Amino acid sequence: MNAPSSWKLVVSPRSSPNWYYVPPEGFIKLNFDGASKGNPGEVGFGGLFRDSQHRIKIIYETDCGYASNNEAEFTTLL
Numbered sequence: 001m002n003a004p005s006s007w008k009l010v011v012s013p014r015s016s017p018n019w020y021y022v023p024p025e026g027f028i029k030l031n032f033d034g035a036s037k038g039n040p041g042e043v044g045f046g047g048l049f050r051d052s053q054h055r056i057k058i059i060y061e062t063d064c065g066y067a068s069n070n071e072a073e074f075t076t077l078l
Contacts, residue, residue, distance in 0.1 A: 025052045034072030043067045045076030 023029045032047030046061030064075060 022050075022054060023052050027052060028057065032076045034069070034074070034076035036067060036069045036072050040066060040068045040071075043072040043075070045072050047076055 028049050034045035036043045044063045048056050049058040
């Protein structure tokens with residue numbers, strides 16, 4: 001994983017895997033994922049926004065019908 005040099009690495013038992021890069025002060029980081037059960041298949045996606053203090057600001061998730069795994073990944077980012 002490559003992160004900007006201004007981001008610091010944090011080891012945390014709350015995240016999986018047990019580390020992630022924290023954005024600099026004033027920035028928000030988005031972690032997201034989409035998946036399909038089969039390809040194509042039933043699709044779901046979700047993500048969360050965290051601030052530089054390791055606080056979760058927004059969480060989103062939903063099922064979105066029937067699509068490919070690539071469509072699920074792209075849809076979650078949108």
